Amino acid sequence: MQVMIGKFQLFFKNMGMETYSLYPWSFLSVLFYFPLGVYLGIPELLKKFRENGKWKINWLKIFFISFPLIYISFFWFIPFSYPIPNFLADTNTTFKLAMIATGFIFMNSIEKENSG
Structure with a gap:
């Protein structure tokens, strides 16, 4: 998976350099x-598939954890959004880690409610 992402990263970098966009x-x-x-x-x-109950989405987890992580990942696209501390803004790795965490939190927000 990481190798595939690395190839796409290189493709996107080359496209940005070729198009100046x-x-x-x-x-x-x-x-x-x-x-x-x-x-x-x-x-x-997959572990949750074996449990009994009704599927639900934990919207609070998505709202209070995922949305701030998405903001950290894309704050440089939002005008006038620079109250971000320097240690978050200086590294490109922070943006990538925030998106990985967002995907992980999204998947863990899907839960089964016990019916009994």
Whole structure:
């Protein structure tokens, strides 16, 4: 999975350099780490398939954890959004890790409610 993401990263970087347009390519470059987080969350979701109950989504977890992580990943696309501490803004790794965590939190937000 990481090798495939690395190849797409290189493709997006080359496209940005060829077109002199950072917007769609930089955005997609960071967004491509979301499926890795989803992939990491699949084993926990498979365990939940065996449980009895009704499926539900924990919207509070998505709202209070995933949305701030998405903001950290894409704050440089949002005008006037620079109250971010320097240690978060200086590294590209922070953006990638935030997207991986967002995918993982999204998968762990799908739960089964016990009916009894």
